[in-house]
Amino acid sequence: MATWTDEDLDRVGRAEELQLASRRGDGTLRPSVTMWVVRAGDDLYVRSAYGPDNPWYRRAKASGAGHVRAGGVERDILFADAGADVHPDIDAVYHAKYGRYGPAIVGSVVGDKAVPVTIRLLPRA
Template sequence: MASWPSGELDRIGRLKEIEISSERSNGELRRWTPIWVVRAGDELYVRSGGGAEGGWYRYAVRSPVHIRTAGVEQRVRLELQTDPSVQSEVDRVYRKKYRFSPFRRFLLSAAAQSTTSRLVPEWPE
């Protein structure tokens, strides 16, 4: 299983948001969308505030995905997490990291929780 280098894991996990884009059928990227990211253990997780019908999420589950932050652009795979203990831990981290945001409730909703996805880096071979 692919894993993040510790430096990138630390840096991305501290960020308030990253940008995500998915590939079109011709390989071009769709528009970049800012999303919240959390680190739980040695993994990075994202959710769609709009649930499974959220714009970026609908495309991201059907095509290759890229994330970018200051200085890093990485192709990733979204791996849906349905284990209640993982979802609970991701809830805990979202509550703590975004505790002062009035938008936090969207990422803690049942619809958003159903989209809890681990970011799995895909490295060139």
């Protein structure tokens, strides 16, 4: 399995937003959606602010693969589940990175309701 380089983790982790596109069944990319991204340890994560019925989230889970662009980095990726023990760290990074937007906004991507809609972004080989 491929891993993120330290430089890619730093660049994507510092980026304010990420462009994420999931793959269709025929392998082509869907249009990108703009979202927040956080780095926790040596991994990158995104969360669905509007729960499991958000269209981008459903498509990402169904396809399992996509493409991201952020901080000058472009990579084909796989969508994976996050480990159970990493969620407090993810919450802390969301608060630190995006807290200036206020608790109502950041609250949409932290806490217990965000756990099941967390996606770990894995670079594709």
